Amino acid sequence: MTLSDNLETELNHTSRYVATSGVNDFAIRFANVNGTGSASANNLLLKSIFRMGIPVSGKNLFPSNIQGLPTWYELRVNGKGHTARASEFDLVVAMNGQTYREDVASLKSGGYLLYDSSWPLPKELMREDVNILGVPLSNLCTEPFPGSKERVLLRNIAYAGAVSALLDLDHSIVSEMLDEKYKKNEILRSSNQIALTIGYNYAKENFECPLPIRVAPLGVNANKILIDGNTTAALGCVYAGATVAGWYPITPATSIAENFLKLCERYRTFEVTRPDGTVEVKRNFAVLQAEDEIAALGMVVGAAWAGARSFTSTSGPGISLMNEIIGLAYYTEIPAVIINVQRTGPSTGMPTRVQQADLMTCAYASHGDTKHILLFPADPNECFSFAAKAFDLAEHFQTPVMMLSDLDIGMNDWVVDKLEWDDNYVWDRGRVLNSEQLAELPNFLRYSDPDDDYVTSRTLPGKDSKGAYFTRGSGHDRFGGYTESPEAYQDVVDRLTKKLQRAASYVPEPIIKSKPGSNLGVITIGSCEAAVLEALEILDEGGVSLDYMRLRGFPFDQSVRKFIDDHENCIVVEQNRDAQLRSLLILDLGVDPNLLRSVLSYGGFPLSTKSVVEGIEDLIKD
Amino acid sequence: MPSIRKPLIPLAPLPVNELGLTLRDYEGGMSTLCAGCGHDSITAAITRAFFELSLPPEKIAKLSGIGCSSKTPTYFVSGAHGFNSVHGRMPPIVTGANAANRSSIYIGISGDGDSLSIGAGHFVHAVRRNVNMVYVIENNGVYGLTKGQFSATADVGSSAKKGAANETPPIDPVILALSLGATFVARSFSGDKGQLIPIIKAAVEHKGFALIDVISPCIQFNNHEGSTKSYHYVREHEIKEIDQVYIPPSGEITAVLPEDGIVKVKMFDGSTLAFRTLPPHYDPRDREGAMHYVNQARLRREIPTGLLFIDEDAPDVHELNSTTDTPLVDLPYESLCPGSGALARFMEGFK
Numbered sequence: 001m002t003l004s005d006n007l008e009t010e011l012n013h014t015s016r017y018v019a020t021s022g023v024n025d026f027a028i029r030f031a032n033v034n035g036t037g038s039a040s041a042n043n044l045l046l047k048s049i050f051r052m053g054i055p056v057s058g059k060n061l062f063p064s065n066i067q068g069l070p071t072w073y074e075l076r077v078n079g080k081g082h083t084a085r086a087s088e089f090d091l092v093v094a095m096n097g098q099t100y101r102e103d104v105a106s107l108k109s110g111g112y113l114l115y116d117s118s119w120p121l122p123k124e125l126m127r128e129d130v131n132i133l134g135v136p137l138s139n140l141c142t143e144p145f146p147g148s149k150e151r152v153l154l155r156n157i158a159y160a161g162a163v164s165a166l167l168d169l170d171h172s173i174v175s176e177m178l179d180e181k182y183k184k185n186e187i188l189r190s191s192n193q194i195a196l197t198i199g200y201n202y203a204k205e206n207f208e209c210p211l212p213i214r215v216a217p218l219g220v221n222a223n224k225i226l227i228d229g230n231t232t233a234a235l236g237c238v239y240a241g242a243t244v245a246g247w248y249p250i251t252p253a254t255s256i257a258e259n260f261l262k263l264c265e266r267y268r269t270f271e272v273t274r275p276d277g278t279v280e281v282k283r284n285f286a287v288l289q290a291e292d293e294i295a296a297l298g299m300v301v302g303a304a305w306a307g308a309r310s311f312t313s314t315s316g317p318g319i320s321l322m323n324e325i326i327g328l329a330y331y332t333e334i335p336a337v338i339i340n341v342q343r344t345g346p347s348t349g350m351p352t353r354v355q356q357a358d359l360m361t362c363a364y365a366s367h368g369d370t371k372h373i374l375l376f377p378a379d380p381n382e383c384f385s386f387a388a389k390a391f392d393l394a395e396h397f398q399t400p401v402m403m404l405s406d407l408d409i410g411m412n413d414w415v416v417d418k419l420e421w422d423d424n425y426v427w428d429r430g431r432v433l434n435s436e437q438l439a440e441l442p443n444f445l446r447y448s449d450p451d452d453d454y455v456t457s458r459t460l461p462g463k464d465s466k467g468a469y470f471t472r473g474s475g476h477d478r479f480g481g482y483t484e485s486p487e488a489y490q491d492v493v494d495r496l497t498k499k500l501q502r503a504a505s506y507v508p509e510p511i512i513k514s515k516p517g518s519n520l521g522v523i524t525i526g527s528c529e530a531a532v533l534e535a536l537e538i539l540d541e542g543g544v545s546l547d548y549m550r551l552r553g554f555p556f557d558q559s560v561r562k563f564i565d566d567h568e569n570c571i572v573v574e575q576n577r578d579a580q581l582r583s584l585l586i587l588d589l590g591v592d593p594n595l596l597r598s599v600l601s602y603g604g605f606p607l608s609t610k611s612v613v614e615g616i617e618d619l620i621k622d
Numbered sequence: 623m624p625s626i627r628k629p630l631i632p633l634a635p636l637p638v639n640e641l642g643l644t645l646r647d648y649e650g651g652m653s654t655l656c657a658g659c660g661h662d663s664i665t666a667a668i669t670r671a672f673f674e675l676s677l678p679p680e681k682i683a684k685l686s687g688i689g690c691s692s693k694t695p696t697y698f699v700s701g702a703h704g705f706n707s708v709h710g711r712m713p714p715i716v717t718g719a720n721a722a723n724r725s726s727i728y729i730g731i732s733g734d735g736d737s738l739s740i741g742a743g744h745f746v747h748a749v750r751r752n753v754n755m756v757y758v759i760e761n762n763g764v765y766g767l768t769k770g771q772f773s774a775t776a777d778v779g780s781s782a783k784k785g786a787a788n789e790t791p792p793i794d795p796v797i798l799a800l801s802l803g804a805t806f807v808a809r810s811f812s813g814d815k816g817q818l819i820p821i822i823k824a825a826v827e828h829k830g831f832a833l834i835d836v837i838s839p840c841i842q843f844n845n846h847e848g849s850t851k852s853y854h855y856v857r858e859h860e861i862k863e864i865d866q867v868y869i870p871p872s873g874e875i876t877a878v879l880p881e882d883g884i885v886k887v888k889m890f891d892g893s894t895l896a897f898r899t900l901p902p903h904y905d906p907r908d909r910e911g912a913m914h915y916v917n918q919a920r921l922r923r924e925i926p927t928g929l930l931f932i933d934e935d936a937p938d939v940h941e942l943n944s945t946t947d948t949p950l951v952d953l954p955y956e957s958l959c960p961g962s963g964a965l966a967r968f969m970e971g972f973k
Binding site: 051225226227235238239241243244246267268270280281282283284285286287288290291292294295296297298299300301302303304305306307308310324325328418419420421422423425426427459460461462463464465467468469470471472473474482 | 716
């Protein structure tokens with residue numbers, strides 16, 4: 001193939017996977033400087049479109065920095081509900097001189113470029129095949145907003161006003177949202193409203209509004225919410241009855257602990273009157289900000305040993321530090337819930353970018369022979385239910401359970417079904433003996449008498465001296481005693497192997513979507529779902545039919561094995577360099593490596609449909 | 623229990639405490655430490671103190687990290703839950719356990735390597751949080767279980783068994799804890815049960831983090847000429863200038879101490895601690911004074927022992943957190959789950 005052939009193929013591809021933009025089908029990229037308050041403006045647009053009942057997603061591609069570096073916000077509107085990250089844009093709002101060149105390059109031919117025309121059009125932004133929309137944002141804001149800091153912030157709201165006019169957003173919805181947001185601060189409310197109107201009116205007066213890319217109310221969001229996965233994960237911990245959280249600040253997991261604290265302050269506090277008549281707010285929880293992640297998990301294990309539901313939330317570097325205590329909890333059989341909001345590694349990596357690259361390290365975390373229960377949520381709705389489930393699994397199996405979310409799920413707002421809670425839920429505390437049960441036993445032996453799930457009974461400190469035993473990370477026998485005997489040691493660790501095998505049938509089952517006659521399967525995980533499902537639809541339209549399986553838990557159940565066996569071969573789509581999910585499938589199920597091929601994306605941005613379509617097509621071609 | 627097993631049948635009926643338990647009920651498994659190890663004496667003092675305080679065994683939780691010192695929780699109160707965790711990480715594990723169940727009595731046994739090297743970061747933060755626990759450092763200046771390396775408390779100029787001298791400045795856990803805002807700081811010597819037992823009792827009664835740094839010679843690797851943690855050296859350099867008596871809530875000050883120079887501190891549970899101090903102006907409630915005094919003594923190569931500082935008024939970890947009085951582990955699920963109605967209302971904020 002010649003170079004021009006290549007180009008042509010690429011262009012053909014382009015025309016296939018990017019649906020013709022138009023009403024309720026387009027993508028916008030906002031290019032901003034971080035620390036300038038652009039998030040408010042971008043969120044305002046996202047939420048307004050959501051309130052108009054249209055499927056939408058917002059991806060915040062932000063730097064690991066507080067002020068001054070490039071940050072992007074990508075908004076995709078799709079009436080059919082495909083809201084994976086777009087790779088090309090119909091409208092670019094170019095507010096950052098540092099990135100003009102790449103921002104304008106990301107525009108589709110025939111797309112729109114909105115820039116601040118208070119100054120002449122920079123040459124980096126010139127492109128002949130796009131429509132240039134100049135809005136003198138700075139000039140428009142000079143008179144009404146004399147303060148320079150205020151002007152920087154409100155310039156963003158002004159572009160939101162212009163964009164809302166161009167896209168035909170319901171002005172009353174946008175304006176109402178500002179009223180809601182600033183209901184406690186009249187000065188901010190009024191200045192934001194003024195900025196919004198300035199931008200809105202300018203666009204109305206100077207451009208042909210609306211553009212061909214625009215929204216039309218759909219009304220499909222009645223039972224939906226717009227929410228991030230860290231908020232829902234924290235909610236899941238509250239609803240599961242977690243009382244102790246140990247944590248250390250780390251992007252992108254910080255907001256789980258912070259949200260848990262806020263939620264507990266809302267739902268788990270009560271007032272008591274002190275003897276001197278003053279009132280104290282008492283808390284039915286303890287959130288402990290630890291000195292490091294080692295301590296954070298140490299606190300969790302200590303609290304769980306004492307009988308509380310406890311958890312920590314962290315990201316890759318925290319998992320690395322927690323390894324030692326993960327092994328302790330595994331071997332001493334103490335429940336622990338760890339929420340890992342994955343970011344780009346190795347080392348510090350790219351802290352504000354996404355990856356699914358902690359699969360292997362979590363599955364077998366800590367030195368020695370270990371294996372752990374993992375849960376893989378795909379969106380904020382599953383973050384809620386899986387977080388709650390993690391506690392049941394951890395206490396049932398007396399072992400660490402890790403929920404592997406990621407930055408895209410955890411920190412971006414997603415349109416998902418409303419969260420629901422079954423008030424008949426009964427928590428599974430696992431085999432914990434109380435005094436009455438202990439009284440019936442001749443004596444208590446910690447690691448003896450396993451049940452069908454190979455779980456033995458435990459006792460809690462502070463309750464009954466008949467249940468007293470010595471928890472130790474050193475070699476122990478089935479009675480809990482110290483041992484260096486090969487047989488006594490193996491007896492315990494062999495039971496742990498079987499226990500983890502049993503856990504496979506307790507983790508959430510995979511989501512499988514099959515078509516008749518398809519002999520190729522696609523296997524994926526977590527936040528890849530949106531892009532993979534859209535890619536399969538596009539491929540299907542092109543005559544390539546593939547079955548779909550999204551894994552939701554580890555160890556893998558036999559249904560996973562069956563899906564693989566039922567197909568000639570499978571393609572594993574995941575967001576890491578080393579095909580870790582594929583490796584786990586080979587290791588855990590003994591699948592022939594030749595049956596699994598990979599489509600990998602690991603640059604740190606949320607998975608785009610384009611990369612999945614191209615990746616699968618390349619494999620099928622071979 | 624010390625290495626040499628005692629006869630199981632006592633010759634005379636053993637005295638019982640308020641719970642009707644004997645000293646034997648506060649003993650644990652057989653020690654596997656070396657004969658003559660200072661740690662075994664500390665174990666004996668803990669056993670005696672807990673017996674005399676009539677602590678219900680099931681209310682005691684004994685935790686440790688890794689090392690010779692960390693083996694000792696198996697040697698006392700076999701009716702208590704124990705947790706021999708990982709090297710240096712005992713403080714966060716106690717912090718979590720204490721957060722979950724504030725009604726237990728937590729004792730953490732650590733060593734100088736466990737607390738001041740690998741676990742130094744955890745030790746200092748447990749002090750800062752004022753976690754309600756007794757924290758014993760069995761301090762021998764040496765890594766015993768790995769056979770004789772210097773620890774972070776080895777003094778400059780002290781020599782190892784094989785002769786090499788330590789040139790790295792030591793960490794003094796007492797001064798460190800005082801500088802961190804510790805609310806109970808004591809130092810003692812494993813060879814002095816008469817002093818150690820009342821200190822342990824006071825530490826149990828103290829509300830908050832109670833540090834007891836116990837010089838405990840390592841008979842195998844740090845008891846030679848040139849060591850500053852040997853039985854001989856400590857006996858030569860110890861100055862017992864601060865004496866204290868623990869008085870239970872109902873008790874009265876007995877005649878052990880002369881009235882002049884006595885300082886009394888009311889403990890959280892209503893008991894009293896009385897001090898007699900030899901330095902005329904020493905006040906165990908004065909943090910700055912205590913730090914200065916210990917520092918000056920150190921320069922004179924003296925080891926002042928006794929309860930060096932106490933603050934009964936500082937808030938502990940639960941007061942700082944405003945935790946409910948009911949242990950969190952005893953809260954019923956209904957009081958923890960806001961229910962489907964609250965969730966539906968919360969969802970409205972995301973519309």
